[in-house]
Amino acid sequence: MDCKFVPSVCPYCGTGCGILLQVVEGKLTGTLPLKSHPVNDGKLCIKGWNMHEHVNSFLRLKQPLIKMFGRFVKADWDETIDFAAERFKEIIAQHGPDSVGILVSAKTTNEENYLGQKFARAVVGTNNVDHCARL
Amino acid sequence: MAGLAAAFGSGAMTNSVAGIEDAGSIFVIGSNTTACHPLIARRIYRAKEKGAKLIVADPRKIQLSRFADVAVNQRLGSDVALLNGMMHVIIANGWQDQAYIDERCEDYAELEKVVAGWSPEKAAEITGIDPDKIVMMAELYANNRPSSLLYAMGITQHTTGVDNVKSCCNLALLCGNVGVAGSGVNPLRGQNNVQGACDMGGLPNVMTGYQPVNDPKIIEKFSRAWGRELSAQPGLTITDMIPAMLEGRLKALYVIGENPKLSDPDWNHLSHALEKLDFLVVQELFLSETAQIADVVFAAASSAEKEGTYTNTERRCMKINQAIEPIGKSLPDWQIISRLATAMGYNMNYRDPEEIFDEITSLTPKSYAGMTYERLGIDGLQWPCPDINHPGTPYLHKDQFTRGKGKFHAIEYRDPAELPDQEYPYFLTTGRMFAHFHTGTMTRVSKHLDLEQKTGYIEINPQDAAEVGVRENQVLIVTSRRGEMEVPARITENVPPGTLFLPIHFGENPPNVLTDANAVDPLAKIPEFKVSVVRIKCLQKPAANQ
Numbered sequence: 233m234d235c236k237f238v239p240s241v242c243p244y245c246g247t248g249c250g251i252l253l254q255v256v257e258g259k260l261t262g263t264l265p266l267k268s269h270p271v272n273d274g275k276l277c278i279k280g281w282n283m284h285e286h287v288n289s290f291l292r293l294k295q296p297l298i299k300m301f302g303r304f305v306k307a308d309w310d311e312t313i314d315f316a317a318e319r320f321k322e323i324i325a326q327h328g329p330d331s332v333g334i335l336v337s338a339k340t341t342n343e344e345n346y347l348g349q350k351f352a353r354a355v356v357g358t359n360n361v362d363h364c365a366r367l
Numbered sequence: 368m369a370g371l372a373a374a375f376g377s378g379a380m381t382n383s384v385a386g387i388e389d390a391g392s393i394f395v396i397g398s399n400t401t402a403c404h405p406l407i408a409r410r411i412y413r414a415k416e417k418g419a420k421l422i423v424a425d426p427r428k429i430q431l432s433r434f435a436d437v438a439v440n441q442r443l444g445s446d447v448a449l450l451n452g453m454m455h456v457i458i459a460n461g462w463q464d465q466a467y468i469d470e471r472c473e474d475y476a477e478l479e480k481v482v483a484g485w486s487p488e489k490a491a492e493i494t495g496i497d498p499d500k501i502v503m504m505a506e507l508y509a510n511n512r513p514s515s516l517l518y519a520m521g522i523t524q525h526t527t528g529v530d531n532v533k534s535c536c537n538l539a540l541l542c543g544n545v546g547v548a549g550s551g552v553n554p555l556r557g558q559n560n561v562q563g564a565c566d567m568g569g570l571p572n573v574m575t576g577y578q579p580v581n582d583p584k585i586i587e588k589f590s591r592a593w594g595r596e597l598s599a600q601p602g603l604t605i606t607d608m609i610p611a612m613l614e615g616r617l618k619a620l621y622v623i624g625e626n627p628k629l630s631d632p633d634w635n636h637l638s639h640a641l642e643k644l645d646f647l648v649v650q651e652l653f654l655s656e657t658a659q660i661a662d663v664v665f666a667a668a669s670s671a672e673k674e675g676t677y678t679n680t681e682r683r684c685m686k687i688n689q690a691i692e693p694i695g696k697s698l699p700d701w702q703i704i705s706r707l708a709t710a711m712g713y714n715m716n717y718r719d720p721e722e723i724f725d726e727i728t729s730l731t732p733k734s735y736a737g738m739t740y741e742r743l744g745i746d747g748l749q750w751p752c753p754d755i756n757h758p759g760t761p762y763l764h765k766d767q768f769t770r771g772k773g774k775f776h777a778i779e780y781r782d783p784a785e786l787p788d789q790e791y792p793y794f795l796t797t798g799r800m801f802a803h804f805h806t807g808t809m810t811r812v813s814k815h816l817d818l819e820q821k822t823g824y825i826e827i828n829p830q831d832a833a834e835v836g837v838r839e840n841q842v843l844i845v846t847s848r849r850g851e852m853e854v855p856a857r858i859t860e861n862v863p864p865g866t867l868f869l870p871i872h873f874g875e876n877p878p879n880v881l882t883d884a885n886a887v888d889p890l891a892k893i894p895e896f897k898v899s900v901v902r903i904k905c906l907q908k909p910a911a912n913q
Binding site: 236238239240241242243244245246247248249250253255258259260266269270271272273275276277278279280281282284285286287288289291292293294295296297298299304308309312313314315316317319320321323327329330331332333334335336337338339340341342343344345346347348349350351352353354355357358359360361362363364 | 403555562620672679705707801
């Protein structure tokens with residue numbers, strides 16, 4: 233049986249508890265606390281212990297969607313990316329870069345937040361970038 | 368964070384989670400730590416076992432209140448009055464650390480002048496706390512150093528949020544409780560990577576590491592690194608974006624991993640604003656309330672399906688690792704953003720997140736410069752970590768404040784935007800409960816967490832419940848100046864008479880139907896989620912007639 237444990241960090245609150253993701257036969261089957269971690273010292277709360285359940289939820293989005301005539305249609309990545317890129321370019325050309333806003337996220341990684349604000353500033357050309365720290 | 372930065376020069380938690388255990392006293396204000404940050408609450412209990420004194424101030428009776436040496440329920444929005452009252456007692460008794468104040472702080476005279484007018488009796492009138500208890504709190508905090516002050520959204524989500532934070536800083540400076548292990552002013556961040564999102568420049572006025580966009584040298588540095596002329600004009604905050612949408616100035620919005628429809632104040636107002644957009648793109652794990660009204664939805668991979676780093680509330684940058692392949696055809700956010708940028712004519716090609724991280728550290732000199740994936744290991748590193756041999760920083764402001772001297776701010780008390788009146792006689796406050804998280808998108812789909820709490824509810828004191836004739840689980844109609852909602856009642860002594868509590872996790876009972884988008888802190892633009900006023904009515908026939 234193929235079984236491994238991958239060290240990671242709990243994605244819920246700001247405490248940042250160290251976790252071990254338990255993977256059996258390529259499937260995420262459990263979450264364990266990381267012993268001797270400087271933050272949580274081998275313990276987890278009820279949310280942390282069940283962290284794998286949201287990952288495996290049947291409600292997860294499995295591919296991109298485009299809304300046509302008020303309904304979502306499943307699409308592939310190339311067509312969705314091209315569609316969104318064209319619309320953003322049109323709006324920027326017509327109304328200027330400051331007509332676009334970007335909300336980055338307190339839930340994604342540092343690298344992704346960095347790219348999100350780089351996208352706003354270098355690609356769109358606006359400083360209209362914020363996230364929900366205030367909320 | 369604006370308040371902390373003004374007082375100390377850095378807007379982050381000053382000390383470490385583990386360090387809480389070494390405190391002589393712990394003052395928890397506006398944080399329901401056991402429910403919202405359980406593993407930080409554990410450090411509080413451990414400190415208590417080692418003999419620390421515990422002071423708890425919260426409008427509700429929370430679990431920590433039961434274990435506290437002194438626990439009080441201040442009236443909603445009266446924190447400045449409480450803190451000024453405590454400082455009055457400390458100065459009147461000479462418990463302040465005068466040597467520390469003289470050597471390391473400035474503007475003490477102004478503070479002294481303002482708090483001189485805040486006798487415990489006067490503070491009691493506003494806060495509703497017995498003056499003797501205010502004296503006790505002051506004594507416990509001042510005379511059991513090092514004292515650690517912990518707060519969360521109960522302090523910041525007010526029209527006086529910045530004033531509240533500055534008052535917390537005043538109290539800590541007064542007793543020499545900054546720059547010492549086991550002490551500090553410690554905001555507990557609500558989301559796993561709020562600290563990181565701020566550090567990475569996810570803000571309209573600063574680039575990575577809080578380098579201001581209106582500094583020509585900074586703009587030049589980033590323009591050169593990114594190969595584009597950048598704008599030096601600070602952008603719109605999330606709170607300013609809503610009116611901009613309504614007025615047609617903001618036409619398109621790209622939302623990466625957020626659910627503003629449930630998390631922003633004033634649901635009706637925001638829904639109306641989002642409808643005005645020409646184009647809305649949402650990048651999400653689930654078809655959230657906001658994703659449902661989008662034009663395009665990008666399917667994002669979860670934290671178990673990608674590599675990267677998070678920075679927690681104590682400034683610790685830690686590595687996350689990929690455990691499984693992305694579910695379905697979902698993609699990690701960094702790949703989606705890169706592909707979109709490239710399709711828009713800006714070449715963004717990264718081999719892996721490590722290459723992005725190296726770009727970040729090369730542009731962020733003081734805080735992240737000394738970090739590499741290899742150095743982070745499993746324990747991570749706490750910024751500031753300015754060079755490759757630096758061990759990281761467990762607590763800030765050790766010999767000197769980031770801004771030089773610690774600054775006292777003389778703060779006068781101001782009322783919240785709304786106070787109860789004849790028409791709307793009840794206070795309403797909002798918050799989290801232990802089994803769910805934020806807008807519930809991640810926790811309500813979890814079987815075991817859903818079992819703990821399936822539906823929304825509102826907490827009401829037995830005395831108020833008897834008055835309106837509502838029984839447990841009967842539906843209350845709650846009305847504010849913004850809107851109206853129905854929600855089942857939970858009758859409990861945890862809330863004082865005249866105050867209701869509504870958890871934020873449940874999309875079918877969204878508190879922001881009731882809260883006010885216009886009541887924001889003038890500086891931080893944070894909405895006053897913690898105080899609104901409402902009237903209530905029982906939907907069923909009053910219990911007395913049944």
